[in-house]
Amino acid sequence: MDFPVTRIKGGVGAARGFLTSAVSCGIKNPDAKRLDLALIHSDVPCTSAGTFTTNRVKAAPVKLSQTHLRRGDLRTIVANSGNANACTGMQGIHDARAMAKDVAKRLEIRRGEVAVCSTGVIGLPMPMARIEPKYDDLVAGLGPKNGTDVANAIITSDTHHKELAISFELGEHRVRLGGCVKGAGMICPSMATMLCFITTDAAIPRDCLQKVTLEAVEDSFNRITIDGDTSTNDTVLVLANGAAGMKPVRKNGPRCRQFGKALRWLMIELAKAVVRDGERVTKFVTVEVKGARTYLDAKKVAEAVCKSALVKASWNGGDPNWGRVLHAVGYSRARIREELVDILYEGLPACVGGLQADTPMDKLRDVAAKPEFRIEIHLNQGKADYEMYSSDLSPEYIDFNRSEYAYWKQARKDGLV
Amino acid sequence: MDFPVTRIKGGVGAARGFLTSAVSCGIKNPDAKRLDLALIHSDVPCTSAGTFTTNRVKAAPVKLSQTHLRRGDLRTIVANSGNANACTGMQGIHDARAMAKDVAKRLEIRRGEVAVCSTGVIGLPMPMARIEPKYDDLVAGLGPKNGTDVANAIITSDTHHKELAISFELGEHRVRLGGCVKGAGMICPSMATMLCFITTDAAIPRDCLQKVTLEAVEDSFNRITIDGDTSTNDTVLVLANGAAGMKPVRKNGPRCRQFGKALRWLMIELAKAVVRDGERVTKFVTVEVKGARTYLDAKKVAEAVCKSALVKASWNGGDPNWGRVLHAVGYSRARIREELVDILYEGLPACVGGLQADTPMDKLRDVAAKPEFRIEIHLNQGKADYEMYSSDLSPEYIDFNRSEYAYWKQARKDGLV
Known part of the structure; x- marks a missing residue:
């Protein structure tokens, strides 16, 4: 970034005026003691912005939170792991509404100020009987706790919690910005x-906040792919409470742009953390497409390469297989000319003008054997670029995702199905 | 089919007047003795039709064969396995041309009557020095041999050769139709x-043959998916030599339509055989989308489901995970309404109106445990249908596709890279 930022402790609770809490309900498994219900709350009203999954099948809490955000500003987020409350029909809508209402009542705010987010297994009703008795503890536990409790409560198949916070000068005030993310690759066993x-x-007015949020998501979470699947629950929410005591920034003004840059940087770091912690992932690969005729062509090429099962399998094997990369470039539907395409691994040419380059195969193998490397694809047709962050696809990923029958068995014990 | 057909022996050589031959050149591995160069030749001129890969990166033999077919009719096919002659630049074009020319000279036909097809590793020049000395044997071996030699010579990672031939009455004449196919899922380790x-x-005039070929490919090979990748070399060629002694059929006439039905049936059977023999495949799944608003919507839904890594992983595990199916329906970009979607496994409802159905999970698991089953997805929004044939995705598939470094090592020994 072109201005100094300081890394600070914690994540979603690091900014002043935000309180967090998390409790254990046993949503997925009544015998497990892990945190699975979290609360984020600002002690003053906020402005807010968000983006939600483009999947036509939207989980009940997504529909509810979208509506609340459209109608006004959010101030509070209640989130659970263990059950996605997706494909649950009217019962799901009812349960999500009840979560917002019961939390709002205890916090003495309007129900519409509460966003609800759920992640976990799809198609099973929420075990509300295990959640409801915990609201009092959840609200009583609220405090200025930097948010690590929330980051821990929302993970599912992630191997660790992911959070990050920074502070930086915005005009004459030092502001804080922090967040947490979960998702082991957009997915997790469904x-x-x-x-x-x-x-x-x-202090970021809503119009500015929505604009910079959309831009930052486009450059971060929309650029990662583990397995190409888009979830029913994907949600990004940003709350700004102005507790730093500054005058609100102006949309498109220099402070709004500066805040946007910081937000974009934070989201890119969090997005990369999601890829690195992808299910059974062993490689982090940055794919950079250069010289496309249009932005859309560059994006198509990057997405085709990053989503190809064959390319990802070769990354898993540490194989610098530029033939498969070129092959994916070819079916991307972008306008490309094979004889102009160069493919480089960490700057070493593997393919020049669509043909095998002179670089010794052993040197390329050394690059592909690393846990992180960068592939550049030069289309040499124009000036548009696009960068994506991706991972390999491992035999262990498939194995991990073969069956989630265990969840159904638990649901039957719970009398839910 | 609505008319009787008789299964006959062999495949691409079963029709009268077609001669076949195959020899071993050691294209992939000079020490291996397997057949890897094949020839199909009609002793009289043919009409011909074909479809080729939509990948923008096209192998040299694809470019050559497309040109030959556009300019006139094909009569002969020379095909090799072990090297795809793709991403090989001007040298590749030169090599493909030489293959057509050298074979044409020995058969005393025009070079433009010869199609060249290659399959194997991408990005390495053809080992022409091992191929050229075998042309004489290849042509000398031509005979009425029903074509199993060709079916064997063109396979790569396939576990067995795939061919089929039938005879049926077309007007007053009994005609034969046969073919072979290779491809362990569009792919094979790149x-x-x-x-x-x-x-x-x-006797099928070219206009009729092209029409019924395109229609048959649309209903067969365009409806299978193993891993979602589209190859640089995909080719379907149909040759008709009229040796049955009949009067040519008329385009759009009843005999043309009847021939089209037989061709469609044959191609669907061959396409299904490709899926069943897919790399490390353990399940054959038919996905039938019903009640879409448009044909395109139905197709989008079927493709999204059949290409989802998560859905395919659940099939591998024998898990009747309708939540993942619905989730893929949702991101297909088709116009769907979650609350109208029904999902059935072999007729047993798993999801009704977007919600879990009453069918006991054990019964659904019994279906998903079978090596072949059918999933119906009712969108209940219109009248358009689409059917696709797909397979699971196994840990062994990824493992199998991790590395093809061995081919590069051989190419280095050959002095090609």
């Missing part, structure tokens, strides 16, 4: 879902 | 490629 919550104590 | 050769002794 415990689909990427959830990202970000808070700041900067 | 030894991408689906090749299908079909011959008939019916």
Whole structure:
């Protein structure tokens, strides 16, 4: 970034005026003691912005939170792991509404100020009987706790919690910006879902906040892919409470742009953390497409390469297989000319003008054997670029996702199905 | 089919007047003795039709064969496995041309009557020094041999050869129709490629043949998916030599339509055989989308479901995970309404109106445990249907496709890279 930022402790609770809490309900498994219900709350009203899954099958809490955000500003987020409350029909809508209402009542705010987010197994009703008795503890536990409790409560098949917070000068005030994310690759054993919550104590009017949020998501979470599946629950929410005591920034003004840059940087770091922690992932690969005729062509090429099962399998094997990369470039539907395409691994040419380059195969193998590397694809047709962050696809990923029958067995014990 | 057909022996050589031959050149591995160069030749001129890969990166033999077919009719096919002659630049074009020319000279036909098809590793020049000395044996071996030699010579990672031939009454004449196919799922360790050769002794004018071929491919090879990748070499060629002694059929006439039905049936059977023999495949799944608003919507839904890594992983595990199916329906970009969607496994409802159905989970598991089953997805929004044939995705598939470094090592020994 072109201005100094300081890394600070915590994540979604690092900004002033935000309180967090998390409790254990046993949503997925009544015998497990892990945190699975979390609360983020600002002690003053906020402005808010968000983006939600483009899947036509939307989980009940997504529909509810979208409506609440459209009608006004959010101030509070209640989130659970263990059950996605997706494909649950009217019962699901009813349960999500009840979660918002019961939390709002205890916090003495309007129900419409509460966003609800769920992640976990799809198609099973929420075990509300295990959640409802915990609201009092959840609200009583609220405190200025930097948010690590929330980051822990929302993970599912993630191997660790993911959070990040920074502070920086915005005009004459030092502001804080922090967030947490969960999602082991957009997915999780159909415990689909990427959830990202970000808070700041900067004073950002809603129009500015929505604009910079959309731009930052486009450059971060829309550029990662583990397995190409889009969840029913994906949600990114940003809350700004102005507790830093500054005058609100102006849309399109220099402070709004500066805040946007910081938000974009934070989201890119969180997005990369999601890929690195992808299910059974062993490689982090940055794919950079250069010289496309249009932005859309560059994007198509990057997405085709990053989603190809064959390319991802070769990454898993540490194989610098530029033939498969070129092959995916070819079926991307972008306007490309094979004889102009160069493919480089960490700057070493593997393919020049569509043909095998002179670089010794052993050197390319050394690059592909690394846990992180960069592939550049030069289309040499124009000036548009696009960068994506991707991972390999491992035999262990498939194995991990073969069956989630265990969840159904638990649901039957719970009398839910 | 609505008329009787008789299964006959062999495949691409079963129709009268077609001769076949195959030899071993050691294209992939000089020490291996397997057949890897094949020839199909009609002793009289043919009409011909074909479809080729939509990948923008096209192998040299695809470009050559497309040109030959556009300019006139094909009569002969020379095909090799072990090297795809793709991403090989001007040298590749030169090599493909030489293959057509050298074979044409020995058969005393025009070079433009010869199609060249290659399948195997991408990005390595053809080992022409091992191929050229075998042309004489290849041509000398031509004989009425029903074509199993060709079916064997063109396979790569396929576990067995795939061929089929039938005879049926067309007007007052009994005609034969046969073919072979290779491709362990459009792919093969980047030894991408689906090749299908079909011959008939019916007299089918070119306009009729092209029309019924395109229609049959749309209903067969365009409806299978193993891993979603499209090869640089995919080719379907149909040759008709009229050796049955009949009067040519008329385009859009009843005999043309009847021939089209037989061709469609043959191609669907061959396409299904490709899926069943897909790389490390353990399940054959038919996905039938019903009640879409448009044909395109139905197709989008079927493709999204059949290509989802998560859905395919659940099939591998024998898990009747309708939540993942619905989730893929949702991101298909088709116009769907979650609350109208029904999902059935072999007729047993798993999801009704977007919600879990009453069918006991054990019964659904019994279906999903079978090696072959059918999933129906009722969108209940219109009248358009679409059917696709798909397979699971196994840990072994990824493992199998991790590395093809061995081919590069051989190429280095050959002095090709």
